Amino acid sequence: MKNQESGNKQPEAPAAVLLEDGTLYHGHGFGSPGAVFGEIVFNTGMTGYQEVVTDPSYHGQMVTFTYPLIGNYGVSTTANESDQVHSRAVIVREAHNLARNSTAEQGWIDWLSLQEVTGVAGIDTRALTRRIRSEGAMRAAVYWGDFSEAEMAARLEDTPSMAGQDLASRVTCAEPYEIEFLKGKHRVVVIDYGIKRSILKQLGAAGCNVTVLPAWATAEDVLAAEPEGVFLSNGPGDPAPLDYAVRCVEGLLGKVPVFGICLGHQILSMVLGLKTYKLKFGHRGVNHPVKNLERDRVEITSQNHGFAVELPEALAARLEARQTGGGSGEDTGTSAGPGKTFFEAPSAKELRLDTAFGAATISHLNLYDGTVEGIRCLDLQAFSVQYHPEASPGPHDSRYLFEDFVNDIVINKVKQA
């Protein structure tokens, strides 16, 4: 398929994005014709489009790429985060189909066509993004073909909203499976709420062999596999309805080291008594600064979540006082005032909380909006992060977390021995 540019030579067929607030954006179709409905979100990464659309956490969503040129380096099997495209539609400013990068096996447009994914190009994606930013993530229709706006609007009405949806059970594996890695030394059970392949690879690289169980696995199911560590995966949708997952993790804490990412982090937080809420438009991109409060370091992180863990009120108030705010406009802007700092992050100690499982601390904070990015139990071995240390796409600043998890496993092994 190399060198073909067929996708770019298709005649431009009108296609559109219709938001639930009635805003309509005209463009032209690529990939596969059709009409699809779901929550529309935007991702601000400039690379990694294939990883994004195959990430199960995007299940049921339609992704707008803010970077205008998408498809530049083609598509490669090794970049897949799952065996299918999960996002229902792809919205770009300009789609590219050249597959001349040394890793490319196929053109992006051709690949989406084969995957029967509807794409719209020629959209003012910045205008669309600004709309989503100001109005929040919302439902939308993406259509290419012979559809009337009225019909689309009506079907859009019937599309369920993301809040309250258990999507993890739809994307989890049907049957348990195991993977042995070259360096694998530790038995880890992965609970699959929609796991990305690169997480499994990182666990493998850190020295784990994995047994992957479906989302609905119980604590007994997990413990029956005699794990030395349990990993709670990422996944799509609202964490609130996942009672079964919460019950399972409740039965694991204190018995085996636990590590969670994204949805897994939200589940652990719920177990610790925290609440989750839907963010206005979520975090999706590869440039968010997160402060590791325990190590006093800033990590640039890969993000993909629409829900977040609520900071308990007392801690939120403590945080509020920290922000001095940006420049006044009179000065050079990069200052909070002579000698003043813009934001002085609290230490992890200041953000401690008591839970049914003993003391815990907020370990990571998002420096963009102060949202919770990580939590750690202090009296037992469990921690989780909201962002994606496995990256893919995104920076590798946080891969140490996989090492931390394995350290927990090793310490626990030593203790038990």
Place this chain on the structure above:
Amino acid sequence: MPRRDDIHKIMLIGSGPIVIGQACEFDYSGTQACRVLLEEGYEVILVNSNPATIMTDPDFATRTYIEPLDVPTVSAIIELERPDALLPTLGGQTALNLATALYEAGVLDKYGVQLIGADYDAIQRAEERDLFRQAIERIGLRVPRSELAKSVKEACEKLENLKLPIIVRPSFTLGGFGGGIARDLDSFCRIVEEGVTASPIGQVLLEESVIGWQEFELEVMRDRADNVVIVCSIENVDPMGVHTGDSVTVAPAQTLSDVQYQRLRDASLAIIREIGVETGGSNIQFAMNPETEEIVVIEMNPRVSRSSALASKATGFAIAKIAARLAVGYTLDEIPNDITRKTPASFEPTIDYVVVKTPRWAFEKFPQVDTTLTTHMKSVGENMALGRTFKEAFMKSMRSRELDVEGDSEASTDELLATIAIPCAERYDLIMELLRRGVTARQIEDVTEINPWFLKEFAEIARHEAKLRGRELTDTKQPEPPGRALADLSEQDLRLAKQTGFSDAEIAGFTGSTEAEVRAARIAAGVIPVYKSVDTCAAEFEAETPYFYSCYDQENEARRSEREKVIILGSGPNRIGQGIEFDYCCVHAVMTSRDCGYEAIMVNCNPETVSTDYDISDRLYFEPLTLEDVLNVVENEQPKGVIVQFGGQTPLKIAEGLSKAGVPILGTPQDAIDLAEDRGRFGEVLRKLGIAHPPFGTARSLEEALDIAAGIGYPLLVRPSYVLGGRAMEIVYNQEDLERYIETAVRASPKHPILLDKFLEDAIEIDVDAVCDGEEVYIGAVMQHIEEAGVHSGDSACVIPTFSLAGRLVDRVREHTANLALELGVIGLINIQYAVKNDEVYVLEANPRGSRTVPFVSKSTGVPLAKVATRVILGEKLAAMDLPEEPVHPHVTVKEAVLPFSRLPGADTTLGPEMKSTGEVMGVATTFPIAFAKAQQGAGQTLPREGMIFLSICDADKPHLIPLGKKLHELGFSIVATAGTAEALKKAGVPARPVRKFTEGKPHVVDMILTGKIDLVVNTPRGRGARTDGYEIRRATLRTGIPCVTTMAGAEAAVAAIEASREPGIQLHTLQHLHGRPTHTS
């Protein structure tokens, strides 16, 4: 970790004069740093020899020294000022090298000055090739295989371990100066020899060639808590082998997968940590083999660089400001991002547009120079364009170059393919032409190794063009008129054309219509541009800083405010004749407009400048400076008017079009501009005022020219009309010269006639900058040139105040200036050049706009002329401004030009009416000779105090020879001279040893120069000879760095300076003191 309170006084070193490889980007970074440090309450001691910088405006530092950037001078300043710290990372390679030298000389230790930003060891690890290689290998990466050599012999021995082609890189030079690619043994020996000479430590690196690999750059920032972020990735469209400053580059990287990009990111983080750049920005260059994905590290700049300026402008991330804050102790998360103001600087910008930079060269001014692009940078400027697609950004950038559109090439397709195989200035124009001829992207890839993704984009542009023309992509000639008329284009066609980046003028060309017709049709069809913000975050957060670019998408973010506004047009890419001096004026115009209560809107496309810093103006439009693009901004903003007189010739060129479109021109009206530019009308004015001028004529053909020449007599100064920097200006001494000239000059500017002026030999040239408000004229300064008339004013050293002109003549100059400005109807700045000969004052030309001497005058006198002019333009009267009378000068300032010859191998170093300099320095002292000596020193031509002088004086200058020789003899110099000159000296009783000319065979003077026997050369040539003796002599001085004076007046000034510089001690003056300002201490 908040701000450090253990340091109070910080010294900042600027980058000195503009040279190839180091342009106004360091004024931008230095200005930002100064502002930040003052704001933080530190005392800032600034040293920079370049007066044409915003950073050296007295408001931007506590004390400002416009002094030579060398160890003796800066040591003396350190001794006087006793700063706690020296910040060396914001003044380019000049500051970094000087800081290194100060450290090595023990000066920093002696006075307890701490290097902040990057310490000595880190600088060494990054700059010293072998240490760099070791550091890179320690972290599991590699640099191209390489060997070091200190001589040609050693290099040839090392050749055993390496294969040709080989890249030769001298250690410690900027812009790759002195290096090159050796493809065979001959060129290998030659380049090694040049490289060893160019390197301050006499060492070159012989490097495995990775020519043809893809080239990437990452801009990295680190704070002292070891947080690291990548600001931006930049991909070079030209593969490895072309210096990044000479490459078309694009941000962000377009052809890398996330996996590949993250590998470069990981490598960058590891490198900045291993090298140990403690705080601030660095630039790291990589080459990647497109087939195997193998990566090698090419180099790292442990400082803010040209690419940092580009990355700053491309993303909105204020690298220099943030680097300055990091240097004084803040961490990235303690600093707000000044675009969003609500998020911290500890993030990585993400952009939702494409940025393309294209370089601009000045080869037309240096006919003997090799125009091949190599690892040694040759461009003098650059532009940047933003678009929503690569095609749009690329096309905007191509038109931002402001080149005259060349017609299609006559060359065959095969010839063109051969031409583009070797990187050259016209490469992309020729690629586009080949694609139009139906050559495939693959064929072009085969010869250029340009990444196929870019070639696919170029091919799409060509396809769109063919569609608009209603034509096929083919080599065969197609019938005129074009296949499609403007009326045939639908709204969709027009929109697509604009989204592809075509200008109205280009569409007019495709459809056989005019630019105005296309504009009208487009607007009628509703195809008008919208403006998007540059916000660092792809719209994830609200942007507070209004920084815009145009595109043809749906939503317009640049909503008009209610305030009254003025638009100031910038000067576009730097070129010889139009550089930082004009940006300086533009920035002053913006600041003053803001002070006067207007919303100041800047339009410019030069990423190196202070004017394109988004917080200088109220609004910044990063747009090409074409009539179309400016009209679009005007329509979006509806200003009170447009200010065109500060950006040099660029805005003036479109002033007429703006005026015709009904846009008010603020300041000198269009008719007055025309009155000054039109020779016939201007002659009338002079006659009316009774002002003398050299006889002149205007010719539209060779016959006319010969007629005029017969009437006026030779020598003649000839030039095309409407040019800047003396483009194609020459002195012709006879009919043969004139005929040859007309053939080339007509080509130089086809639309305009040739001007012929009687050339006044041996006249003194005078420059005046003045402001006129229509009622009154304020004279900024009367400057006397050191070189006689005939040397372009931009290349001539000049002095304030005049040093050898009778008071009554100065008064006459002042009187003429006032009369002319008023008669022409100037509102704002005017620059007039005069020649004084035999007690007569002649007007040479008048330019009703800001000139390149405005910053020099402002620094010299303390009256900011461009600010005064802006107030006048906005309606204030001079009488109300309480300006000082032209001061009685307690000091003398000398401006000296800095020439790019050493960076353009083969160039003749003779000065003439065509401007060749890229930059300038200023010398300040209590007397003229000392000020002149300091200016020479600042320009890198430190005059000897003793030794041997070589004199070669042309016949016309012989009358001045004897006094000069006598003086030199008295000063103890030994003199060698060409036979004729030596004979004349001996007759007058001055001992002089004759030496053979180059053409007289060895041993000759060129050998003596090359072997370091000569300390100063005075060689006054006449006429233009390619391979004359003079040419070889001047080339030899260039290679050895020996000062070479090419005019008699220059020689006399040099001798006076040598005499004066024998007095002990170094005179130091702060600008604040010179201007009689209280220094603000904190």
